[in-house]
Amino acid sequence: MRKLLLAALLLFTPSAQAAQEEVVLGLSQDRVAITADFNGSEILIFGAVKRETPIPDTEPLEVIVTVSGPGQPVLVRRKERKLGIWVNVDSVLVDSAPTFYAVATSAPFSQVLTDTEDLRYRISIGRAIRSVGAAMHIRGAQDFADAVIRIREGEQLYSIRENTVAVDQQTLFRTAIDMPADLTEGSYTARIFLTRNGKVISQYETPIDVRKVGLERFLYVMSREQPFLYGLMSLAIAIAAGWGASAAFRLLRNN
Amino acid sequence: MQIYLPIAEVSVNAFLLLGLGGLVGILSGMFGVGGGFLMTPLLFFIGIPPAVAVATEANQIVASSFSGVLAHFRRRTVDIKMGLVLQAGGLVGAALGVLVFNYLKAQGQVDLLVKLCYVVFLGVVGGLMFIESLNAIRKSKKSGGAPAPRRQRNWIHALPLKVRFRTSGLYISVIPPILVGICVGILAAIMGVGGGFIMVPAMIYILGMPTKVVIGTSLFQIITVTAFTTMLHATTNYTVDIVLAVLLLIGGVIGAQIGTRIGVYMKAEQLRILLALMVLIVCGKLALDLLLTPSEIFSLGAGGGH
Numbered sequence: 001m002r003k004l005l006l007a008a009l010l011l012f013t014p015s016a017q018a019a020q021e022e023v024v025l026g027l028s029q030d031r032v033a034i035t036a037d038f039n040g041s042e043i044l045i046f047g048a049v050k051r052e053t054p055i056p057d058t059e060p061l062e063v064i065v066t067v068s069g070p071g072q073p074v075l076v077r078r079k080e081r082k083l084g085i086w087v088n089v090d091s092v093l094v095d096s097a098p099t100f101y102a103v104a105t106s107a108p109f110s111q112v113l114t115d116t117e118d119l120r121y122r123i124s125i126g127r128a129i130r131s132v133g134a135a136m137h138i139r140g141a142q143d144f145a146d147a148v149i150r151i152r153e154g155e156q157l158y159s160i161r162e163n164t165v166a167v168d169q170q171t172l173f174r175t176a177i178d179m180p181a182d183l184t185e186g187s188y189t190a191r192i193f194l195t196r197n198g199k200v201i202s203q204y205e206t207p208i209d210v211r212k213v214g215l216e217r218f219l220y221v222m223s224r225e226q227p228f229l230y231g232l233m234s235l236a237i238a239i240a241a242g243w244g245a246s247a248a249f250r251l252l253r254n255n
Numbered sequence: 256m257q258i259y260l261p262i263a264e265v266s267v268n269a270f271l272l273l274g275l276g277g278l279v280g281i282l283s284g285m286f287g288v289g290g291g292f293l294m295t296p297l298l299f300f301i302g303i304p305p306a307v308a309v310a311t312e313a314n315q316i317v318a319s320s321f322s323g324v325l326a327h328f329r330r331r332t333v334d335i336k337m338g339l340v341l342q343a344g345g346l347v348g349a350a351l352g353v354l355v356f357n358y359l360k361a362q363g364q365v366d367l368l369v370k371l372c373y374v375v376f377l378g379v380v381g382g383l384m385f386i387e388s389l390n391a392i393r394k395s396k397k398s399g400g401a402p403a404p405r406r407q408r409n410w411i412h413a414l415p416l417k418v419r420f421r422t423s424g425l426y427i428s429v430i431p432p433i434l435v436g437i438c439v440g441i442l443a444a445i446m447g448v449g450g451g452f453i454m455v456p457a458m459i460y461i462l463g464m465p466t467k468v469v470i471g472t473s474l475f476q477i478i479t480v481t482a483f484t485t486m487l488h489a490t491t492n493y494t495v496d497i498v499l500a501v502l503l504l505i506g507g508v509i510g511a512q513i514g515t516r517i518g519v520y521m522k523a524e525q526l527r528i529l530l531a532l533m534v535l536i537v538c539g540k541l542a543l544d545l546l547l548t549p550s551e552i553f554s555l556g557a558g559g560g561h
């Protein structure tokens with residue numbers, strides 16, 4: 001019973017504080033359209049802190065903004081040298097890793113958030129990835145989760161950008177999040193956390209829709225839902241192009 | 256100009272793809288090969304997922320082979336009957352190949368298999384071609400070139416189920432062509448190639464077909480096998496990227512016509528030695544990838560899903 005009370009207390013504390021300082025948010029766009037010439041996108045996230053009481057004169061207000069793609073299971077494979085060549089030997093399934101994850105903060109990460117708060121809200125890149133299914137016989141399962149982060153950071157899909165959220169008068173904040181060209185579609189989420197003294201005092205969440213549109217959408221859907229027709233269409237285009245080139249070249253040679 | 260490929264889900268430069276298509280087209284026009292064995296590794300290098308590269312390349316080969324076979328039909332250098340027998344084998348082989356491909360994809364070994372196939376076949380074909388053309392150059396310097404010795408009868412002629420192939424002037428069993436068809440079909444599905452670079456030597460040295468009908472017949476059978484492979488990949492793996500295919504084949508068909516003209520001005524032995532060198536370079540690059548310690552020993556794949 002006491003444990004339950006404590007849990008309830010923990011649950012309600014942040015929201016009780018949140019009533020004092022709340023986020024009012026604006027987005028430059030709440031949807032990202034992947035067109036044929038899609039070359040990445042920049043989303044401007046800005047907002048203000050609404051409060052009924054004067055600004056507390058304790059620690060300054062800090063802001064964390066995260067944008068995350070849909071979580072997907074990822075199979076991480078490890079190579080080892082066998083008979084002189086590098087072969088995949090073992091694998092670990094990471095239950096859920098976002099396809100894209102960016103964190104922007106208004107100060108160095110360790111200053112804006114404590115470890116316990118990070119654990120609770122899953123804000124840092126390492127915490128945003130969930131892996132529980134690692135088989136016991138594989139040593140260093142953590143290496144596999146680290147590999148996901150390292151590889152995706154290399155592809156600019158994961159990033160942590162400290163000191164990139166500008167905060168004015170502890171009230172207005174803004175940041176820009178770059179999204180690379182190699183995006184997977186899905187429902188993305190933008191989260192905004194207000195922190196004081198490393199503790200989250202308010203949070204806000206809003207969806208960003210990332211979709212292939214136009215021809216991209218049409219072809220993708222067709223390849224999944226009408227694979228037979230899609231295959232025939234690919235062949236028809238190939239044969240038409242082959243015939244066209246042959247005919248065109250014959251015309252050129254005859255002239 | 257960056258273009259987002261809907262199936263591969265990567266963004267690449269459209270001119271790079273057109274250029275690659277053109278380059279491989281020129282080479283295939285010069286050397287009379289499909290070019291799939293060069294294009295697929297090049298697609299790996301620019302970051303197209305191997306499964307998409309293999310499936311899409313099969314589709315592109317349909318285009319270039321179709322373009323080529325029309326010319327051979329006009330010249331009546333296609334042995335349709337032999338082509339149909341090879342195709343029968345080829346379809347069985349392609350189906351087997353896609354089965355193997357999908358099984359290994361589930362095991363996480365498909366990249367290894369595709370790359371190993373490339374290293375082995377490119378190494379063998381490139382090496383043989385290099386030695387053969389060096390010998391040819393040396394011989395042509397010594398004498399005016401002696402006529403090739405007539406082929407002897409061998410074990411091929413002892414097999415049952417003999418059929419007459421009039422265009423090729425052959426009376427042989429259907430078993431060897433079917434076996435050749437199956438092997439090339441398997442390779443086509445796994446490696447995303449037409450298999451011309453294996454089919455042509457097999458037709459000349461194993462089946463004993465006259466050289467003038469070999470290329471046309473090989474192209475004829477490649478169309479069917481790669482079309483079938485494309486359909487299998489499209490319906491089982493959803494990995495045919497039509498945007499990628501269109502960009503490659505536009506570059507490819509134009510390049511092929513330019514390449515044919517360049518080829519006219521060069522000697523056959525010089526062409527072959529250049530092709531052999533190129534094949535060996537691609538082979539060497541792929542082999543190094545397998546042998547050297549990779550900078551990243553982890554790789555990511557889709558979990559669950561399948």
